[in-house]
Amino acid sequence: MNLVQETTLPNGMLVLTREVHSAPVATCCVWYRVGARNERPGITGISHWVEHMLFKGTPNIPKGEMDRLIARNGGTFNGFTSQDYTAYFETLPADRLELGLQIESDRMVNSLFDPAEVDSERTVIISEREGHENDPEWWLSEAMMAATFQFHPYRNEVIGWKSDLLAMTRDELYTHYQTYYMPNNAVLVVVGDFKTDALLRKVEHYFAGLPVGPTIPAFRGEEPEQQGERRVVVRRPGPAEYVQIGFHAPSCKHPDFAPLVILDAVLSGAKGMGFGGGAQTNRSARIYRALIETQLAAYAGSGFRAMYDPYLFELDATVQEGHGAAEIEAALLHEVEKIQQDGVEPAEMAKVIKQSRAQMAYSSESVTQQALRLGMWEVLDRYTRLDTLLDELAAVSAADVQRVAQTYLIERYRTVGHFIPTAEA
Amino acid sequence: MTAIYGRTATIETAIRHVMPNGMVALLQRNPSSPIVTVRGEVRVGAVHESAEQNGLAVFTGAALIRGTQSRTFQQIVAETEALGASVNAGGGLHSSGFAGRALAEDLGLILEILAEMIQRPTFPAHEVERLRNQFLMGLRESEQETRTQASRAARAMLFPPKHPYSRLSSGTIQTVQALRREDMIAFHALYHPRVMTIAIVGDIDPPQVLAALERVFGGWEPLHTPPEQTLPPVPPLAGVQRRDLALPGKVQSDLLYAVHGLSRTNPDFYAANVANMILGRLGMGGRLGDNVRERQGLAYSCGSSLDADLGAGPWAALAGINPANVERAIAAILHEISEFCTQGPTPEELSDAHDYMTGSLALGLETNDGIAGTLLGIERYGLGLDYIARYPGIIRSIDAEQIIAVARKYLSTENYVVVSAGPSAR
Numbered sequence: 001m002n003l004v005q006e007t008t009l010p011n012g013m014l015v016l017t018r019e020v021h022s023a024p025v026a027t028c029c030v031w032y033r034v035g036a037r038n039e040r041p042g043i044t045g046i047s048h049w050v051e052h053m054l055f056k057g058t059p060n061i062p063k064g065e066m067d068r069l070i071a072r073n074g075g076t077f078n079g080f081t082s083q084d085y086t087a088y089f090e091t092l093p094a095d096r097l098e099l100g101l102q103i104e105s106d107r108m109v110n111s112l113f114d115p116a117e118v119d120s121e122r123t124v125i126i127s128e129r130e131g132h133e134n135d136p137e138w139w140l141s142e143a144m145m146a147a148t149f150q151f152h153p154y155r156n157e158v159i160g161w162k163s164d165l166l167a168m169t170r171d172e173l174y175t176h177y178q179t180y181y182m183p184n185n186a187v188l189v190v191v192g193d194f195k196t197d198a199l200l201r202k203v204e205h206y207f208a209g210l211p212v213g214p215t216i217p218a219f220r221g222e223e224p225e226q227q228g229e230r231r232v233v234v235r236r237p238g239p240a241e242y243v244q245i246g247f248h249a250p251s252c253k254h255p256d257f258a259p260l261v262i263l264d265a266v267l268s269g270a271k272g273m274g275f276g277g278g279a280q281t282n283r284s285a286r287i288y289r290a291l292i293e294t295q296l297a298a299y300a301g302s303g304f305r306a307m308y309d310p311y312l313f314e315l316d317a318t319v320q321e322g323h324g325a326a327e328i329e330a331a332l333l334h335e336v337e338k339i340q341q342d343g344v345e346p347a348e349m350a351k352v353i354k355q356s357r358a359q360m361a362y363s364s365e366s367v368t369q370q371a372l373r374l375g376m377w378e379v380l381d382r383y384t385r386l387d388t389l390l391d392e393l394a395a396v397s398a399a400d401v402q403r404v405a406q407t408y409l410i411e412r413y414r415t416v417g418h419f420i421p422t423a424e425a
Numbered sequence: 426m427t428a429i430y431g432r433t434a435t436i437e438t439a440i441r442h443v444m445p446n447g448m449v450a451l452l453q454r455n456p457s458s459p460i461v462t463v464r465g466e467v468r469v470g471a472v473h474e475s476a477e478q479n480g481l482a483v484f485t486g487a488a489l490i491r492g493t494q495s496r497t498f499q500q501i502v503a504e505t506e507a508l509g510a511s512v513n514a515g516g517g518l519h520s521s522g523f524a525g526r527a528l529a530e531d532l533g534l535i536l537e538i539l540a541e542m543i544q545r546p547t548f549p550a551h552e553v554e555r556l557r558n559q560f561l562m563g564l565r566e567s568e569q570e571t572r573t574q575a576s577r578a579a580r581a582m583l584f585p586p587k588h589p590y591s592r593l594s595s596g597t598i599q600t601v602q603a604l605r606r607e608d609m610i611a612f613h614a615l616y617h618p619r620v621m622t623i624a625i626v627g628d629i630d631p632p633q634v635l636a637a638l639e640r641v642f643g644g645w646e647p648l649h650t651p652p653e654q655t656l657p658p659v660p661p662l663a664g665v666q667r668r669d670l671a672l673p674g675k676v677q678s679d680l681l682y683a684v685h686g687l688s689r690t691n692p693d694f695y696a697a698n699v700a701n702m703i704l705g706r707l708g709m710g711g712r713l714g715d716n717v718r719e720r721q722g723l724a725y726s727c728g729s730s731l732d733a734d735l736g737a738g739p740w741a742a743l744a745g746i747n748p749a750n751v752e753r754a755i756a757a758i759l760h761e762i763s764e765f766c767t768q769g770p771t772p773e774e775l776s777d778a779h780d781y782m783t784g785s786l787a788l789g790l791e792t793n794d795g796i797a798g799t800l801l802g803i804e805r806y807g808l809g810l811d812y813i814a815r816y817p818g819i820i821r822s823i824d825a826e827q828i829i830a831v832a833r834k835y836l837s838t839e840n841y842v843v844v845s846a847g848p849s850a851r
Contacts, residue, residue, distance in 0.1 A: 022457030023791040055709075064719070067708030072777050074784015093787050120722035123747075128725035131745045133676035134571055134847075237674030239565040269506065277792070279511035279526045283502035293499075295555060298562035318566075320558060351507045358509025358528055361460050365792040422674075 004374065004383060005196055007203075011212045012184030015203055016374050016383055018191045020367050026192025027367045028100035029089035030108065031375040033187075034180035036083045036158045037308065038219065043168060044153075045160015046176045048081040049125055053173060054088065055079065056117045058110035063117065066103060073099055081158050084308040085379045091368045094193035098202055104188070105206035108181050118170040126166070129159045136238035140419040147232045148246045148415040152223035154311060182213030187378045191371040223248070223310065232417040240298070241319035242419035243328050249313040249408045252306035253381050258392040259400040260313060260408070262352055264304040266344050266401060267315075267335060270355035271303070273389075274363040274373035281355045286335050287315075296323050296331050308380050313408060325418040336409045343402040356393050436790065436813040439800055440631050442638075446646050447619030450638050451800040453626045455793055461532045461627030462793035463525040463539065464801055468620040469612075470519045471594035472735065473652050476586060478608060480596015484560060485609045486516025489523070491552035493541040498552055501538055512538050518594045519654070519735050520805075521616070529628040533637055540641035543616065548609050557601065564598050571679035572743075574670050575846040579683045582666050582842045583739055588657050590738060617651035618642065622804045624797040656736040659685060662840040671849035678748045678847025682758050684837055686740035689733045689806050695819055696827040697731060697740070697835065702778045703770045703828070704761070704836075705729025705742055712761045713742055721757060723750045740835055748848050755843060763838045769829035783817040 007015040035047050057063035070077045075092035077100070088107075090100030132138045142157050149155035159165075188207065190199060226248055250256050264271070269285045272278025282288050282301060291300035300317035315332045319325055363369050374383045439453040471482040490512065491498045505512050510527035512535060523543065525535035567573040577593050584591035596604075623642075625634055662684065687693055705711040709718060710728035717727035724744045732738030742762070746754045770778070789795045790813070803812050 022455075024787050025791050064708065064715070068773075068777055071707050071781035072784070074781060074787065076785065076788060091788055093784055096784075120719070123722040124718055124725055127677065127723070127745060127747060130677040130747060131725055136569075136674065237569070239569045240562060270509070277794075279509065280513065281506045281509065281511060284499065284506040289499075292559070293555065295558055298559050318562060320562060321565075355506065355509040358460070361528065362526060365458060365460070365794070367791070 007200060009183065009204065009208045011208065011210055013207055013210070014187045014378065015200070015207075016187065016189045016378065017196050017199060018370065018374070019194060019196055020191055020370065021193050023367070024094045024193050025091060025367055026094045026097040026190065026194055027089055027091040027371040028097060028104065028188065028190045029087055029371050029375050030104045031187040031189070031379050032086045032180055033185050033216070033379055035081055035085050036156055037153050038180065039153050039156060042164060043172055043176070044156040044164045045125070045158070046168060046173060047086055048158050048160065049121065049165075049168065050173055050177050051079045051081045051086050052121050052125060053113050053118065053177070054107045054111050056114065056121070057112050058106050059112070060106050060110065061103065069099060069103070075099070083154055083158060085376065087372065087375060089368065089372065097190070097192065097194060097199070101202055101206045105210065108183070108186065109210055111177060113170055113174045113177065115170045118173060122165065125159070126162065129162060129165065132159065136236055136419055136421070137242050139236055140232070140234045140242055140244055140417050143232045143234050144244050144246055144415060144417040147230050147417070148248070148312060149223055152221045152309065154223075154309065178213075180216065183207060183210045184212050185216055187375055189371045189375040189378070191374070192367040226413050229411050230415040232415065234417065234419050235422050236419070238419060238421040240321075241325040241421065243317045243319060243325050243332065244417040245315040245329065245332060246312040246415050247409045248310060248413045249304065251308060251310050254310075256404050256407070257306070259396045259404040260304050262349070262393060262396045263339070263401050263405055264302050264313070265352035265355060266339070266348050267302040270352050270359050272363050273356070273360045274376070275369050277363040277365055277369055278359050279362055281359070287332070290335050291317060291328065291331055295320050297328055300328075300332065306380055325420065329416055329418070336405060339402060339405045340409070344398050346398065349396075349398055349401075353394050357390055360390060436796070436799065437810050439810055441810060442635055444618070444639065444643060446643065448642055448645070449622045449804055450635065451622065451624040451804060452629065452631045452634055453796050453800065454629055454631060455626055455796065456628050458627050458793055459529055460793065461527055461529050461535070461625065461629060462797050463532075463535055463623065463625050464522070464794070464797040465524070465539070465621065465623035466520040466522045466801060466805070467543065467616045468520045468654065468805070469615045469617070469652060470517050470521055472519055472589040472654055472656065473615060474589070474612070476592065477600065478604060479592050479600040480560070480594070481604055481608055481612050482516035482521060483594050483596065484516070484556070484601065484604055485612045486514050486521040487560075488548050488553060488556055488609055489514040489542040489546045491556060492547045492549040494545040494547060495541055496538070504534065505538065508534070510535055512542070514542055516594065518589070532625070532627070532629065532634070536637050536641050543621075544642070544645050546613060548606050548613075550606055553606050553609065557604070560601050561598060564595065564601060567595065568598070569672055569674070571672060571675055571677065571846040574672065575679045575681040575844045578668050578670060578844045578846070579681050579739065579741070579842050582668065582844070583662070583683055583685060584659055585657065588659060590656070590736060614649070615652050617647050617649070618645050620651040622801055624800040626793040626797045626800070654735050659737070661685070662837070662842065664840060666842045668844045670844065670846040672846055675848045678746050678751050678845045680744045680746050680751060680754055681741055681844045682755070683739040683741040683842045684835060684840070685737050686731050686835060687733055687737045688735060691733070691737070693831045693834065694733055696823050696831040697733070699775075699778050699782065699820065699823045700828045700832050701729055701731040701740070702782060703774045704765055704832075707774070707778060707781060712765060713744075713758060716757045716761050717744055717754055721753070723747070723754050723757070727754075751845050751847075759838045762836050766829070766832045766836055766838075769825045769832065772825070775825055775828070779821050779823075782820045786813060786816065
């Protein structure tokens, strides 16, 4: 794979470029270091709403024209907001790549936030939230986050609380935009079929003139150490009981990140290493064999994500008929206890490391996947982590896996959630 | 257009090989990728099952991996997952599909296992019961999903009960509970190499792969002939049929408008596809999205879909709506359809649709998966490997008059089905 070239514009904007000539396509994406992590009560969901407003036009590209320009040029584009970042991308036929640069440069500083558009988008976003609310597991997940994080903004869903969505004003949105959308808080990633020198001249043309903004507000909200197990119950109409368990765990920058990734893979297969394109690897893993093959659960798995701040190691399951949430909670925890007591087998270690290599290859297929993965790692830590990640994983020992299971996956640090269906109305 | 040309050449240079038993192999070498994608289908699906056995094709397809004459389910997943590879299979409405993904050096094992799953599955009784319980839980969950329930109801209103399009291929709790292992064995016996296609894309050596395919599939020579795909006639819709489904605990309603569309081989297909793009897909959901989402702020998503395959599937508009706004959204959808049928597309909309549909071809052909899927589609509908080269010409030939004609012929504001599924009406 070609090397990534790193360029910093005088206004502080970092530009990462990688030539890939296997197909006549290219992706450009811009990452802002802002997300639900940067929100406080009263304005939860604001980062996601701002993302929506960036599709609502600038003085140069009126609302609707952006969609038409992309479509006319045979491209796709979108945006997404997470706890740690907000990102926008355009994937285009390679000879139309400049359009992506033009749009991203323009909307970084010129987005209108027309009050009428803000109001119309309010109901769109509430509708997005209400779509989530149709899913019983979503209610459990929202309650789990609010219990797991008592102080850190990770307690709030990215979409925001409904009362905040009803109350937020145009000025709050615009202030948030002006605070975080500036070249010195952004990373531009371009991957695809282009010549770097020519591309960088265009990048300079579109981005070098954008003004440096004020210093980004310092983050506050470190989560204090949990002092004992917490439990959450959600009772609503639903088709089944569901169990979710979250243990406080370190961020992606911590030395125990790699052992925890391996622990997750041992429990439920190595996961996709980025944005789409993974392969299913969970069916020979411990949780599937212990909970699904035994018909205790219709679904069961684990998860551990790369996050900027310390986040969670998660377990979850859909309880099969004839069983109860408490029984399935115990079965999930029993799989953890076995590793805490007996460690993992050398063959399991070899398997999940090979799976990780394969997953890394599967999620490098398209220029979009490559660009998004580079941007995400740059925002979370450094994009160069992608070059060392597989080596970090390969260096993990079975003893490390057992140790992190003993250190983090303990009663004191866990929150357990049960979804219990109520009788139908 | 120069940008597209590179990929056009690669689809056109794919190898199409018909094996002596009738199975078609499509191979494309993509040396830029260290991985291999296998995708295939046997054109036997839910269209071949009775209403009483609804869910049989899906259940049978999913059970292929649960044991073969040489490997148990746990052996299959242990062997493949140890390499970071995966194999899967599943039944669908028109065909039963299968797929594999591996690092290039592991392709041989993937083909061997897929060949076993397709030709020699054993449907072990205990595995069938495990799978049945997973399916039943999935069905209980989907019984409370607004989108699935709206779709189920609309199909039952659009198509007569004997027609396979009148139901969802996933079956119902009742029918899946009643399916027996013998039913799956009998259904699997319909599979036939003459209706099977396999596409393999990645860093492969085509002669070697053809030899491997001959080795693992060459001996498959069923005595029977493959089942035909025919569908019963469908009476036209008369008037407006509406259903409102109340589901407990829901906050949002899913809304679905539908009429009969057309089959993939219908000469109107391309005009209808361009019309659908303008009506409900382009940008943020075409005209429908522009009205319902952008102008009225009624929904997070609103758009349309055209389901054209063996027979005429639904041509549908969909939206997720606050229950208080369901009537407004229905009115908005009907208004947009009526306007579209009367006035047709603007010159700008038409040229945007032409440009998007032709320009975005390159994006769909970037990955092994995208190339394999395109090759399968080309084979399924007999389009020829020059299809991608011909496609821009076909799309650009569609004019406003043709679009108005198909919109008036198929869409309607007088004869249609409309379903809402969500919180009970107040």
